[in-house]
Amino acid sequence: MPPSNPARPLENKLAIVTGASRGIGAAIAENLASRGANLIINYTSASSTDLANDLASRLAQEYNIKASHVQADIGTPEGVQKLIEFAKQAAASNSSKFQIDIIINNAGIADNAPLPQITTAQFENTYRVNVLGPLLLVQAAQPYLPQDRSGRIINISSVSSSCGFVGQSVYGGTKAAIEAMTRTWSRELAENCTVNAVNPGPVEGPMYASNSPEFLENIEGWIKHTPLMKSREGDEPQDPVMPAGTRGATTKEIAGVVGMLCGKDAKWITGQVVCANGGMVMLH
Template sequence: MATTPVFLITGCSSGLGYEMSRAALDRGFRVIATARRVETLQTLKEQGATILSLDVTAPAADLVTFAQTAWEIYGQVDYLVNNAGYVQGGAIEENTPEETQKQFNTNVFGVLNLTNAFLPYLRKRRSGTIVNISSMGGSLSLVGAGVYCASKAAIDSFSETWSKELADFSVRCISIQPGMFRTPVSNSTNSQRGSRQIPEYIAANETMVGYNAQTGTERGDPAKGAARIVEFVTQTNEDLPFCLAVGPDAFDNVRGAFERRIAEMDRFKEWSMGTDFEGYVADPAAYTI
């Protein structure tokens, strides 16, 4: 019986999900590729992937059932890749509560509920890697994409906490922050605009117009990006960071965002200080969050 590691990847009908499936297959891994419409996965099936239908926004109980079904195929899942998602654009105010909730149901709660469905198996086996596909937007808080960026910031935060909580079970977790890759993410299916159009939000509108206009000219090759992700997360001799920017644009933009935040903190440091009780002496051995 084959004992090669198993990838389970969500959102594999196109883009990075499709390319990560191919990259994993090319490296000899077994792959369970999923998408809402299983008929979009026939090409991956022909290349050797097992295909399953999965809607990550399904009720949590249904995802528990799915996890059991998927686990029983090979008796293991070594890499759970949470890739399914879409872009909800427009100024924050332009998005209805329902549109914002829908974005978080897919990009955040789908990841949370599916991961929780697999964690009992990973913890019991005391091995496995969770790979959450975030975005450089999670660190950039872009005008015109605030709802989307907030959803990815939540994924980054969950990933960092999981990387700490699950270390005792030898389960790793990493958040991947891709830059701009030439995928269908900005087409009408994967990119949506808030339905409450407010002309006064000029910068937000310019962001969306520019984002859609560059479709098909992005600098990132999704096949190369996917191969880099698969190669990086399958390293067994190196601890993974909780977050990895993928693409030169992602590296430069995320690094720049961190540097600006540090400079801003230093600039206003005096306003952060002076709030302790009079005479308080910090105990370095005391519990802190």
């Protein structure tokens, strides 16, 4: 049966978006809100509280949805439990049974270092946020997922899982791990939801801009050979860290792919890594 409003295909669905106060996460939250989804905007640092509050307020007003925000470290069992309990309370006014329809595992950190300089602390912290966090969240959310395969889990990966960029032994490893978990969860959760990953390349914003000059120089050849990264008249203003004549993705472009995968028309896609990187990586 088609949705009552085709322009809002996610009407009244509940979506949890981690790392959603800024960047790709905020763009994904807005995309889902525009499709009618109610939101739980998650963030980790207290410094992001104002950003998350402003985003939730704006999306609720502009798209006539319910949007709440919660500070919780999903890399810990306590943080995940806090997030789930908050989501329950936020949805308590609904008469229907509590259900988590969409999970976007977007929160992530990168701490690049060449092999001799990698520390145990860097490894443990990056894997805790990028790998353990999504695992704990999906584990805690599983009892509340739909029972009719209508749910959606989207894990934000990276081209770093495939390209072998210098200095990304740890970060690239975490993204390879999230892609492996995507395939496993697509089987284990087949009666609940589809599970897919999206692997952006360079995306506008502070996370990519924070890379070292050495890393940016190393990746330049990849960028220049990426079909859609050649800038054209009318493109968004060029990011100063991108090579001349090229552009990275906008956060809205990545969010659009995620939003597509959350829709009803994507019900036959699961266990996949969807390449949203302009052709930097082409997987079969």
